[in-house]
Amino acid sequence: MMKNHTLNRRHFLGASSLLLGSTALPSFVWAQGEPIKIGTLTPLTGSGGPYGPVMANTVKAVVDEVNAAGGVLGRKIEVISEDDQTNPEAGVRAARKLIDVDAVSAIVGTWASSVTTAVAPLCWESKTFLATVSGADSITELPHQGYLVRTQPNTTLQGRKFGEFAAAEGAKRVFFVSPQTPYAESQFQNITKAVEAAGGETSSLIYDDKKPSYRSEVDEVMRFEPDAIIFGGYTPDTTVMLKELYRAGYQGKKIAFAYAVNEKLVDSVPAEVVEGCYTIAPSSNESSTAYQRLVKLIGVDSPDPYTVQVYDQINLIIMAMAAAGDSSGTAIKDAIRKVSQAADGTKVDNAVDGLKLIAEGKPVNYEGASGPCDFTDKGDISDSSFRYEQVRDGKLTLIKIA
Structure with missing residues (x-):
C-alpha cells in the first residue's frame, strides 16, 4: 500500500x-x-x-x-x-x-x-x-x-503501457475518453495498437473539459459496450466523467492516469464511484x-x-x-x-x-530518483518503469511496479 x-x-x-x-x-x-x-x-x-x-x-x-x-x-x-x-x-x-x-x-x-x-x-x-x-x-x-x-x-510509451494493461486484465472492448490535449491522439493510437495486438478493439471520444455534465458523451460510450474505459483527462473533468458513468450503471474496468485519479479525487467522491479504478504512472x-x-x-x-x-x-x-x-x-x-x-x-x-x-x-x-536519466538525441528519456495502483476500500493501493 x-x-x-x-x-x-x-x-x-x-x-x-x-x-x-x-x-x-x-x-x-x-x-x-x-x-x-x-x-x-x-x-x-x-x-x-x-x-x-x-x-x-x-x-x-x-x-x-x-x-x-x-x-x-x-x-x-x-x-x-x-x-x-x-x-x-x-x-x-x-x-x-x-x-x-x-x-x-x-x-x-x-x-x-x-x-x-x-x-x-x-x-x-x-x-x-x-x-x-x-x-x-x-x-x-x-x-x-x-x-x-x-x-x-x-505518450508512445505511456499509451502502449495502458493498452497492454487493459488487455492483460482481459479487456476486449476498450474505450478511450479524453479532452482535447496535445497527446490525446497519440495516446489513443498507441492504446489501439496494444489492444488490437491482443485481439481486442477500441473506440474513442474527445469531450469539452469545461462542460458541467457529460450525459450525452456517456451515452455514446455505453453504446460501445466497453469492458474497459481509459480516461485521458485531468482531475476535474475525470471526476465528472466517473460520476456520470456510475449513474449510467457502468460496471467494467476503469483505468486512468495517476495524476487525474489521485488522493484528492478519491477523497472527494463517494467511494462507490471510484472503487476499483486502476491508475498508471511512471514510477520513481x-x-x-x-x-x-x-x-x-x-x-x-x-x-x-x-x-x-x-x-x-x-x-x-x-x-x-x-x-x-x-x-x-x-x-x-x-x-x-x-x-x-x-x-x-x-x-x-x-x-x-x-x-x-x-x-x-x-x-x-x-543516477536519479526517477531513474537513470539517460536522454536520446531528441531529449526523451530512454526508458522508464511504471507504477500500477488500484483504489481498494477507498485507498490507492500499489499493485506492482514494472
Whole structure:
C-alpha cells in the first residue's frame, strides 16, 4: 500500500510558503558575483495545482543545499518561481517574465503538455534551457535545437503501457475518453495498437473539459459496450466523467492516469464511484539512493513522480553548468548529457557530490530518483518503469511496479 504522505507534505508546503509568496529572492550581489538565476514554471493553481507547489519547493530545497556547499562556478543560485496556472496563455506570460525580466539560464518543471508546447519556442529562441515533465510526443518533435529535455516518458510509451494493461486484465472492448490535449491522439493510437495486438478493439471520444455534465458523451460510450474505459483527462473533468458513468450503471474496468485519479479525487467522491479504478504512472526509482535523499531533503514520505523528476532536473542542470564552466542555457544544453550518461563517469546521486568530482576534473554519471536519466538525441528519456495502483476500500493501493 502507498505510504501516507499527506501530513508531511502539508508540513513541507507550510514551511516553504515564503518561496511561493514571493517571485524572487532579495536582489543583491554575492561576494563571488551575481547569482545565477533559474526559474521554476509549475502549476501552482489549476488542474496541476496538487503538484506544482511541491515541485517548486523541491527545486528551492536542492538549490539551498548547493548554495550552502558554496554554490556553482563561484556563485550562488537564485530561484525565481512562477505559476503557469495549468494554462498555456498564463504559462507564456510567466515564461516571458522569467526570460526577459529575470534573465534565467534555465526553466524547470512545466507540467501540462499544452503549457510546454506554448513555452518551448520562447526558450529555444532565447537560448534558455527547458526541462519538462510533460509527456506529449509532439514536444520533442519541436525544433528545439537541444534546448529541451524531458524526464517524463512520452505518450508512445505511456499509451502502449495502458493498452497492454487493459488487455492483460482481459479487456476486449476498450474505450478511450479524453479532452482535447496535445497527446490525446497519440495516446489513443498507441492504446489501439496494444489492444488490437491482443485481439481486442477500441473506440474513442474527445469531450469539452469545461462542460458541467457529460450525459450525452456517456451515452455514446455505453453504446460501445466497453469492458474497459481509459480516461485521458485531468482531475476535474475525470471526476465528472466517473460520476456520470456510475449513474449510467457502468460496471467494467476503469483505468486512468495517476495524476487525474489521485488522493484528492478519491477523497472527494463517494467511494462507490471510484472503487476499483486502476491508475498508471511512471514510477520513481524508490530503491535508489537519490530517491532516499529526496525523501529526507523535503520531508515527504512518498513524493509524486513530478516532484521526483524536477529533483533530477535541477541536480542535472547545476552539474551541467559546472561541467561546462558556464551558466548559460547554451552551456547547459551542450553539457547535460555529459553529466547524465557519461559511460566512464563516477555515479553520483546529487549535485553537491557531483560538483566536488567535477572540480577535481573527474567525469560524473548521474543516477536519479526517477531513474537513470539517460536522454536520446531528441531529449526523451530512454526508458522508464511504471507504477500500477488500484483504489481498494477507498485507498490507492500499489499493485506492482514494472
